[in-house]
Structures are given as C-alpha cells and as structure tokens.
Amino acid sequence: MKFTHAATVAAPRDKVWARLMDIPAAARCVPGVASVRPSGTDKYQGTLAVQVGPVRLVLDGDLVVTARDPSSGTASIRADAKDSRVGGAIRAAMDLALSEKEGQTELRIATDLAVMGRLGEFGQAVIKRKADQLMQDFAECLARQVIAR
Amino acid sequence: MTSVAEAPGGVLAEPEYRVEGRDKVTGAARFAADVAMPGMLHAAFVASPYPHARIVSVDVSAARALPGVRAVLTGADTKPQRFGRRLQDWPVLCSDRALFIGDRVAAVAADTLQIAAEAARLVEVEYEELPAILATDAALAEGAPVLHPDAGSYAFLGGTRSAPPHPNIQGHGVREHGDVEAGFRASFRVYEHTFAVPRTHQGYIEPRAALVWLDGETVRVVTTNKTPFSLRNHMSVSLGIPESRIVVDAGHIGGDFGGKGLSLDEFALYHLARATGRPVRAVTRYADDLQATNSRHAGTITLRTGVDRVGRILAHTSKVVFDGGAYAAGKPVATLMPGDAMLTLAGYRVPAARVEAMTVYTNHVPAGHARAPGQPQNAFAAESHIDLIARDLGIDPLELRERNVVRPGDVDVTGQPWHGTDGAELLARLRGSSRYAPSLAPEGRPNWWGWGVALGVRHVGRGKASLVLRTLPAGRVELRTGVSDQGGGAHTLFQRIVSAELGIGLDRVAVVRRTTDAVPNDPGVGGSRVTPVQGTAALDAARKLKARLAALGRSLEDAGELEVTGEAAQEAHEASMYAYVLAVTVDSETGQTKIEDATLVADVGTVINPVALRGQLEGGFAFGLGQAVMEELRVEDGRVVTANLGDYKLPTIADMPRLGIELMTERPGPGPFGAKSVGELANPAVGAAVANAVQDACGSRVMSLPITAEKIWALLPAKQSR
Numbered sequence: 001m002k003f004t005h006a007a008t009v010a011a012p013r014d015k016v017w018a019r020l021m022d023i024p025a026a027a028r029c030v031p032g033v034a035s036v037r038p039s040g041t042d043k044y045q046g047t048l049a050v051q052v053g054p055v056r057l058v059l060d061g062d063l064v065v066t067a068r069d070p071s072s073g074t075a076s077i078r079a080d081a082k083d084s085r086v087g088g089a090i091r092a093a094m095d096l097a098l099s100e101k102e103g104q105t106e107l108r109i110a111t112d113l114a115v116m117g118r119l120g121e122f123g124q125a126v127i128k129r130k131a132d133q134l135m136q137d138f139a140e141c142l143a144r145q146v147i148a149r
Numbered sequence: 150m151t152s153v154a155e156a157p158g159g160v161l162a163e164p165e166y167r168v169e170g171r172d173k174v175t176g177a178a179r180f181a182a183d184v185a186m187p188g189m190l191h192a193a194f195v196a197s198p199y200p201h202a203r204i205v206s207v208d209v210s211a212a213r214a215l216p217g218v219r220a221v222l223t224g225a226d227t228k229p230q231r232f233g234r235r236l237q238d239w240p241v242l243c244s245d246r247a248l249f250i251g252d253r254v255a256a257v258a259a260d261t262l263q264i265a266a267e268a269a270r271l272v273e274v275e276y277e278e279l280p281a282i283l284a285t286d287a288a289l290a291e292g293a294p295v296l297h298p299d300a301g302s303y304a305f306l307g308g309t310r311s312a313p314p315h316p317n318i319q320g321h322g323v324r325e326h327g328d329v330e331a332g333f334r335a336s337f338r339v340y341e342h343t344f345a346v347p348r349t350h351q352g353y354i355e356p357r358a359a360l361v362w363l364d365g366e367t368v369r370v371v372t373t374n375k376t377p378f379s380l381r382n383h384m385s386v387s388l389g390i391p392e393s394r395i396v397v398d399a400g401h402i403g404g405d406f407g408g409k410g411l412s413l414d415e416f417a418l419y420h421l422a423r424a425t426g427r428p429v430r431a432v433t434r435y436a437d438d439l440q441a442t443n444s445r446h447a448g449t450i451t452l453r454t455g456v457d458r459v460g461r462i463l464a465h466t467s468k469v470v471f472d473g474g475a476y477a478a479g480k481p482v483a484t485l486m487p488g489d490a491m492l493t494l495a496g497y498r499v500p501a502a503r504v505e506a507m508t509v510y511t512n513h514v515p516a517g518h519a520r521a522p523g524q525p526q527n528a529f530a531a532e533s534h535i536d537l538i539a540r541d542l543g544i545d546p547l548e549l550r551e552r553n554v555v556r557p558g559d560v561d562v563t564g565q566p567w568h569g570t571d572g573a574e575l576l577a578r579l580r581g582s583s584r585y586a587p588s589l590a591p592e593g594r595p596n597w598w599g600w601g602v603a604l605g606v607r608h609v610g611r612g613k614a615s616l617v618l619r620t621l622p623a624g625r626v627e628l629r630t631g632v633s634d635q636g637g638g639a640h641t642l643f644q645r646i647v648s649a650e651l652g653i654g655l656d657r658v659a660v661v662r663r664t665t666d667a668v669p670n671d672p673g674v675g676g677s678r679v680t681p682v683q684g685t686a687a688l689d690a691a692r693k694l695k696a697r698l699a700a701l702g703r704s705l706e707d708a709g710e711l712e713v714t715g716e717a718a719q720e721a722h723e724a725s726m727y728a729y730v731l732a733v734t735v736d737s738e739t740g741q742t743k744i745e746d747a748t749l750v751a752d753v754g755t756v757i758n759p760v761a762l763r764g765q766l767e768g769g770f771a772f773g774l775g776q777a778v779m780e781e782l783r784v785e786d787g788r789v790v791t792a793n794l795g796d797y798k799l800p801t802i803a804d805m806p807r808l809g810i811e812l813m814t815e816r817p818g819p820g821p822f823g824a825k826s827v828g829e830l831a832n833p834a835v836g837a838a839v840a841n842a843v844q845d846a847c848g849s850r851v852m853s854l855p856i857t858a859e860k861i862w863a864l865l866p867a868k869q870s871r
Contacts, residue, residue, distance in 0.1 A: 001785070001790075084270060087269075087270045114786060114788075115788075116198035116199075116250075116788070117196075117198045118436075120250075120788055120789075120790070120792060121436040121440075121792040121793055122793075123793060124790050124791075124796060125796070
C-alpha cells in the first residue's frame with residue numbers, strides 16, 4: 001500500500017529538519033506512541049497503540065533510519081512492528097523530504113506499507129484511513145512543536 | 150438416445166418441491182461445521198506471512214506449554230506428504246519453504262478454538278525471505294527461482310504427468326487444426342487483442358469445514374468436500390492409508406461453485422487426530438478461505454483472428470497464460486489447466502486454429518476450479534474480440550455472430566465437428582425474444598444506452614456413476630446415492646426421474662445420501678455431471694427395477710425386498726449453447742453501469758426440475774454478473790488485499806436486473822429423458838455481454854474484468870459530449 005502525505009510548517013527548513021531527526025521527540029507526535037528508545041546507531045525501539053476500526057492493536061517494533069541527507073533535506077526510515085494480540089506485522093518504508101519556500105517548509109512523506117498476517121485482513125480502506133489520520137496528526141503536531149521552540 | 154416425445158410426461162410436469170427443502174428452512178439440515186463429537190478438539194494453523202520464504206526454524210515450545218493445547222505439529226512431522234486432486238504438490242504442512250502468503254507451516258489442536266488460535270500465535274517461525282515470483286512472465290524469465298525443484302517426486306493420480314516445457318509451468322497444451330497460415334494469408338483483415346482477467350473466489354456462503362477422528366483402524370471424515378470418493382482416494386494416496394479404512398461423510402454443502410473439490414485441512418487433521426487420539430475439527434475463517442484456498446485463475450489471453458470481407462472467420466490463434474499460483478493441487482484435470490483453458494473461440498465455425506494455453510507456478514494463492522473452469526476468462530476474451538471485429542468491419546455484432554456461429558457438423562475451435570445446439574437457430578430465437586435494436590450509431594435511442602450480445606457453450610457432463618434403488622414396504626422405493634447436496638437439487642432430480650419412470654407419486658420415492666462405505670463409487674458433483682450422469686444412473690436403476698418386477702410378475706406393492714444398482718457411462722461429446730442480449734446504461738459523469746434489461750436464450754433439452762433449472766440459469770447470470778462488474782481477488786506484493794467480504798464484493802439480489810429467459814427444449818441431450826446440463830451453462834458469457842454493451846453505450850472498451858465504473862470513466866472518449 002503506497003500513500004503520500006504532506007504538511008506545511010511555518011518555519012525554516014533547518015529547524016524542521018532538526019526536530020524531525022530527533023526521532024524520540026518526533027515520534028511522540030504520532031498519537032499512540034508509548035515510548036521510543038534508542039537501541040543502536042540510528043536504531044530505535046518503540047510501541048504504538050492504535051485503534052483500527054473495532055480492534056485495538058499494540059505494535060512493538062524497531063525503527064531504523066536507513067538514509068539521511070541534511071543537504072537535500074531527505075531521509076529514509078524503515079519500521080518493522082509486530083502485534084501479538086491480533087497476530088500480524090507491519091513493515092513500512094518511509095521517504096521524507098523537506099523543501100523550503102518563502103520561509104515555510106513543506107514536509108512530504110511517501111510511505112510504502114506492507115501489512116502481514118491477520119492485520120492484513122482489515123479492509124484496505126480502513127487501514128488507509130487510519131494511516132492518513134496518523135500521518136496528518138503527526139505532521140500537524142510536528143509543525144506546532146517547531147513553532148513553539 | 151431417448152427422444153423427448155418418449156419421456157413419461159406426467160411427473161415431470163408436476164410442481165417441484167425440494168427433497169431437502171424442509172430440513173433447510175427449519176434448520177434441521179446438518180452441515181459439516183455443525184457436527185461435533187464428544188472430546189472434540191479444535192484446530193488452528195500457522196500461516197506464512199511471506200510469499201516465498203525459507204523456513205529456518207520453528208519453535209513450538211511456548212505453544213505446547215499453553216494449557217489446553219493437545220498437539221502442535223510442523224512440517225517435520227508430516228513431510229514428505231503432499232496432497233492434490235491430480236498432482237499432489239501441496240504439502241500437508243510446509244517443511245523447508247513456504248510458497249505463498251497463507252501457506253501452512255504448523256497446526257495446533259486444543260480444547261477450544263480460542264486456545265488453538267492463541268497457541269498458533271505463540272509458534273515462533275524464523276523465515277528467510279526469498280525472491281518471490283509475482284507475475285507469470287517473471288516465472289518464465291531466465292534465472293527465475295524454480296518453485297518446485299522436486300516436482301518429479303510428486304504423486305500424479307491416474308497416470309503419468311507429461312513433462313512441462315519449463316519447470317515453473319504446471320500444465321501446457323497446444324492444439325492445431327487446418328492450415329492456419331493459409332487462413333491468415335487469405336484473410337481480408339487480421340485482428341489481435343489481449344485481455345486480462347483477474348483472480349476471483351467461488352463465493353460460496355459456507356466456508357470449508359472438516360472433522361476427522363480415528364474409529365479403531367478406520368479414519369472418519371466429515372467434510373464440505375463435494376467429491377467424497379475422490380477425497381477418500383486423495384487421502385489414501387497422501388497419507389498411505391488403504392481406501393477401505395477411510396470413510397468420508399459429505400452431506401449438505403453450503404455452496405460449492407467449483408471450489409470445494411479440493412480439501413486442505415483434512416490431511417493435517419488426520420495427523421492431529423492421530424497425535425491426540427481425539428476428534429479434531431477445523432472450520433476455515435472466511436478471510437482464510439479468500440486468501441489461501443483455490444481461487445479462479447487470473448490470466449492474460451491474446452486472440453488473433455483472420456476474417457474475410459463479410460466477416461467470416463478463416464483462421465485463429467490464441468495464447469492463454471494462467472497464473473496457477475503456488476500449487477497445482479486444485480486442478481483435477483490431467484492437463485493441470487482449468488478444464489476449458491483451450492476453448493478460446495467457443496461456438497464458432499473455425500476452419501483453422503492453433504491454440505496454446507498454460508498454467509504457471511507463482512508465489513500467489515493457488516488457483517483451482519470454479520464454475521465452468523476456464524470459460525469466464527476465455528468467453529470474456531472471445532466475445533469481446535468478436536465484437537471488436539464486428540465494430541471495425543461495420544457489421545452489426547449480432548449479425549457477425551450469425552454469420553459465424555456453429556451448426557451441427559461444422560468444425561469448431563477444437564478441430565472437431567460440433568455436436569450440439571444449432572447456433573443459427575439459437576441466435577434467431579435470441580433476436581426474436583430480446584428487444585435488440587441494432588444500431589451502430591446512437592441516433593434514435595437514449596444517450597448512454599447500449600446493447601451487448603455474447604454467446605457461450607458448455608459441454609454436457611460426462612463420466613460414470615452408480616447408485617442403488619431398493620424397494621420398501623407399501624409400494625415405496627428408496628434411492629441410495631453418494632451424491633452430496635451442494636444446493637443444485639440433485640436429490641430432487643433423482644426423485645423425479647425415478648418417480649417418472651416407475652409411474653408412481655413423488656411421495657413414494659425416498660432419496661437418501663450415504664457415506665463412502667455404504668454406497669457404490671460416485672464421481673461427485675462437478676463437471677456439469679449430475680443430471681446427465683448420475684441422473685442417467687437413477688433412470689437405469691428405475692428401468693432395472695421395472696424389468697425385475699416384470700420378470701417376477703410382481704407389482705411394486707407386493708415386490709418384497711428387491712435391490713438394483715443403476716449405472717451410467719455417459720461418454721457422448723455433446724454441448725449446449727446459450728446467448729445473452731443485455732441493455733446497459735452508463736452514467737456519463739461517473740461511468741457507473743446499470744443493466745436495464747437482460748435476455749437469455751439457453752438450449753437445455755428436457756426439463757426435469759423446472760424450478761431448479763431456472764434457478765441455475767438465474768444464479769449463473771448473477772454469478773457471471775458479479776465477475777463482470779465487481780469481483781476481483783486483488784493481490785499486492787503477493788498478499789490478497791480483498792480478504793473480507795466487505796472488500797471482495799459479491800452481487801446481491803439488489804444488483805439483479807429483470808432477466809427474461811427463453812428455453813430451447815426441442816433438441817434432446819444425452820441425459821435422462823433427453824436432459825442436458827445447466828449448472829455451468831449461463832455464467833461465462835456475462836462479462837463480455839456487459840463489456841460489449843458498455844462500448845455500444847459510451848465508446849469505452851474495457852479489456853479487463855471486472856468492468857468497473859472507474860475503468861469505464863477513464864476510457865470515456867468524449868466526457869462532455871453525447
């Protein structure tokens with residue numbers, strides 16, 4: 001499943017970049033993220049609790065920054081997480097890109113999401129709607145945090 | 150052959166009442182999932198989340214430690230056993246590699262379904278992902294991984310498998326007749342089109358279920374499999390148990406539509422029952438039924454046809470490539486292709502043709518049989534192709550069909566003389582009974598309104614069967630059969646045939662189904678077989694009983710205890726034809742289609758069950774309509790993404806238009822009293838009829854199924870005009 005999200009932050013690109021690359025802090029902008037701890041170089045471990053339709057999932061997993069380029073304002077993140085209650089896993093490859101225009105920064109996130117096991121039986125529309133909502137909340141929260149700093 | 154005139158008319162004209170109808174509406178009918186045994190355990194499976202992966206390790210210790218878990222088995226416990234209807238290539242449980250998402254790696258038996266499901270979650274499988282084959286051309290590309298390197302060691306039932314031209318090919322066939330090149334050279338025009346058809350599911354209401362236990366030395370199986378004697382054979386070969394020690398009980402089946410000839414669970418359930426000494430039941434969740442059983446083949450079909458100036462077919466070639474998925478186990482035919490994979494221009498006079506078809510291994514959900522296997526795909530391609538040719542030549546599409554349709558004795562695409570419906574007569578009836586108003590120009594009719602025509606053919610079922618008829622006190626008789634009730638009305642059919650032949654009331658004929666140990670061998674439901682084959686055996690039994698009574702000089706009332714075995718061997722190559730005219734409107738802003746009017750003319754021979762026959766034709770249309778406009782088992786990166794009945798859309802009664810049906814009954818078939826087959830007669834041509842009507846209405850030619858509003862809208866040639 002591929003989708004793209006975009007949000008505009010009223011701050012210069014380097015400020016947004018710095019916030020974005022503070023992964024534990026940025027991750028807290030995703031509603032339902034319980035904890036994100038470093039577990040190695042560019043590696044993090046975390047938990048996301050999320051309600052999809054009638055089902056509550058607790059996704060435990062790893063997040064790896066696989067590429068980052070401050071000069072172009074792009075980064076790639078890979079996330080692997082498992083839910084042991086419903087049974088299943090997700091795997092997400094995210095490409096983040098920041099671009100500045102007239103003092104504002106546009107954040108674009110392109111996600112390729114694979115849903116495995118029983119989690120995959122949820123309707124695509126349900127998963128996509130949930131992902132849309134999470135990413136939108138994330139982008140808005142990030143924008144607020146950058147401005148508040 | 151019995152002519153229609155000889156058929157005893159009285160009983161066949163009686164109203165039809167389903168033998169099993171009362172049990173079904175009162176809830177007394179017992180389906181496989183209803184059956185429970187004392188001490189019964191529940192099974193759950195661990196399935197691969199990867200389309201292709203090496204199984205590095207399986208740790209079952211946490212699952213085994215869970216209270217209430219009675220057994221956890223892995224591929225190490227069941228290898229090298231594999232199962233299948235013809236080629237036994239599907240492992241009971243995977244031991245070294247998993248070949249599709251949903252492939253089973255471990256099986257659990259526990260006190261409750263909840264404990265079994267929890268234990269399945271606790272099984273830790275370490276996988277090493279392997280490159281997956283997710284397209285048929287990738288399977289045949291150089292350097293593609295070979296999915297079944299040990300294919301030579303697999304059992305092939307009833308013969309020897311001919312070596313496929315490529316290790317990733319399941320089945321392959323080429324058939325040629327006439328001088329194809331000369332035909333193309335002589336052609337005024339040559340047309341080539343390529344069509345795509347998706348995977349679809351059979352869409353039965355009842356998911357698969359099975360219960361297995363050991364009764365001393367005997368293995369007892371309650372199942373939704375519609376071919377219980379075949380399952381007995383498959384289990385015998387796979388598990389190495391003599392058939393005499395396996396008893397299969399397949400009673401009421403909640404819909405089959407071709408999919409339930411393949412059993413998956415019964416083999417692992419046997420091992421679980423043996424490991425625990427308890428009966429073990431599995432009821433498939435519908436999501437698993439959609440993702441991991443055997444769907445209809447997706448494929449790509451390329452047709453090339455040469456015609457003369459007036460549109461007569463001179464030569465035809467075709468190439469059909471079906472995605473067979475990870476295992477060929479679902480296909481019962483020796484070619485390891487869907488039954489009519491090579492019938493690419495059915496119903497036409499074809500003086501020269503070269504047809505090639507194949508099924509290819511991929512890391513997708515396996516493909517097997519579904520109502521009229523291979524035909525919805527090929528009929529969609531052929532009837533769209535014929536329409537495109539007609540439109541290009543400026544000939545009315547129905548008229549082009551009239552110029553080419555087969556008549557008895559003509560050579561068709563198989564290279565054989567046609568034995569069946571007079572196609573010209575059928576199309577004349579269609580013209581008369583529909584409101585078809587041919588017009589290649591839209592003037593004079595409402596905007597966005599179009600007509601679509603499509604025809605189809607289906608063989609009358611062949612094969613051997615036997616059943617038992619015995620006398621009961623008070624002039625009654627009882628017919629004992631191994632034919633399951635899968636909803637088609639088989640038992641009612643037998644009752645009406647016996648009643649008609651013996652000249653006694655329907656209430657004096659009881660029909661009972663028995664398990665595989667209590668009745669003679671039966672080929673099961675499928676292949677359009679029940680009416681012409683098992684129906685003929687019922688007629689034979691009635692005739693034998695009559696002859697016996699005559700020889701003894703007794704009447705049925707004082708017959709005493711008599712028992713006869715009715716037999717049938719229907720080997721005649723007969724075929725029936727049907728054709729549709731649909732009127733469709735297209736919404737100019739959304740591309741949404743609505744079928745305004747539908748006419749079906751079908752050659753059915755003698756009618757034995759008038760209500761069931763109509764039900765089969767109406768149901769066939771609804772089934773075809775679903776595949777025409779909404780059904781698609783979508784797969785992304787190897788995963789079925791329409792894994793629930795919200796995303797996998799099936800038609801309902803609200804989607805059905807008015808359907809006018811005209812029956813052709815004059816020409817008798819090889820079945821009892823001149824009956825033919827109708828169960829798989831009406832569904833394949835619906836897709837093309839809709840596609841043809843859509844183009845007629847708005848100019849959009851959709852080359853793939855399903856014909857969705859989105860596809861139509863994207864193709865609208867002039868979105869504002871008209």
